[in-house]
Amino acid sequence: MGFFDRLKSGLKKTKEGFSDRVNTLFSAFTKIDEELFEELEELLIMADVGFETTERILDGLRANVKKKGITDPNLVKHELSDVICDILDENDNSMRIDTKPSVIVVVGVNGVGKTTTIGKMATYYTGIGKKVLLAAGDTFRAAAAEQLDIWAKRAECEIIKHNEGADPGAVIFDAVSAAKNRGADLVICDTAGRLHTKKNLMEELAKIIRIIDRELPGADKEILLVLDATTGQNAVQQAKLFDQSTGLTGLVLTKLDGTAKGGVVISLCNSQKIPVKFIGVGEQKDDLQPFVSQDFVAALFE
Ligand SMILES: Nc1nc2c(ncn2[C@@H]2O[C@H](COP(=O)(O)OP(=O)(O)OP(=O)(O)O)[C@@H](O)[C@H]2O)c(=O)[nH]1
Ligand SMILES: [Mg+2]
Secondary structure (H helix, E strand, O other): OOHHHHHHHHOHHHHHHHHHHHHHHHHHOOOOOHHHHHHHHHHHHHOOOOHHHHHHHHHHHHHHHHHHOOOOHHHHHHHHHHHHHHHHOOOOOOOOOOOOOEEEEEEOOOOOOHHHHHHHHHHHHHHOOOOEEEEEEOOOOHHHHHHHHHHHHHHOOEEEOOOOOOOHHHHHHHHHHHHHHHOOOEEEEEEOOOOOOOHHHHHHHHHHHHHHHHHOOOOOEEEEEEEEHHHOOHHHHHHHHHHHHHOOOEEEEEOHHHOOOOOHHHHHHHHHOOOEEEEEOOOOOOOEEEOOHHHHHHHHHO
């Protein structure tokens, strides 16, 4: 399956639950009136676009319809995808990992897909010729390092791990030293899942990041928060609190294939001002894609 087809099939549920209904809505109306906007509002809220973002989309839509003198409801669909694209385009979605080595730290609450995402990222970056080293910073469970080990083998990259219960900071320190010694391009650090409301656990993350800053001053560093797209608007709160303690540089939305509420991507782009850098659309190693707003909108509306 090609890149775009994979995205399309991953977004199938959101397409069925949201965009297909939008199409039905537009074709059911013969003129553009308040009732049409109200029904559209309902569909946006149901797709987890969030209240504020929905209002922003509707305002933009009303303004465009007025400015362009559009009277055919079927033409509103094109305007809708334009307005959504504008919101998704406000942030720079590109990864900044140009120094050798650079570091990606992956954080998030339990079970959102951090380790799987790291495995897919390792596959992606080794695939484009980078020498990748994984750091098994989740020392909370023995199974966590084993899980990452399996991904390291799949992606054919190296891994640094310690025993269960070890200090995650020590793992990260070793991984950074190994990366320097072995000439790695990219270190990707796994971390244990943690609740954004637990202060001491958030402080542990801040410490990991301080170690990286101290050992690799000036290196490019991405702090990515993984969010499970099926959790809906709670993702917005997670992003806020993780950002406060770690200074996030990006978001990764996983499990988009499992939800009809992919509209949460639009909500996050609008409310967070933190760019979405990758999206996960399945459990296989090729199911992670850099987030490209035009492709995302096209996969939803085409
Ligand atoms: N359908 C689907 N499943 C996913 C995706 N990403 C991850 N998963 C699944 O989500 C489950 C949890 O993934 P993990 O990568 O172990 O999550 P984690 O955040 O590392 O979990 P903890 O380390 O326990 O906090 C696994 O069964 C993954 O296969 C995705 O994009 N789509
Ligand atoms: Mg994990």
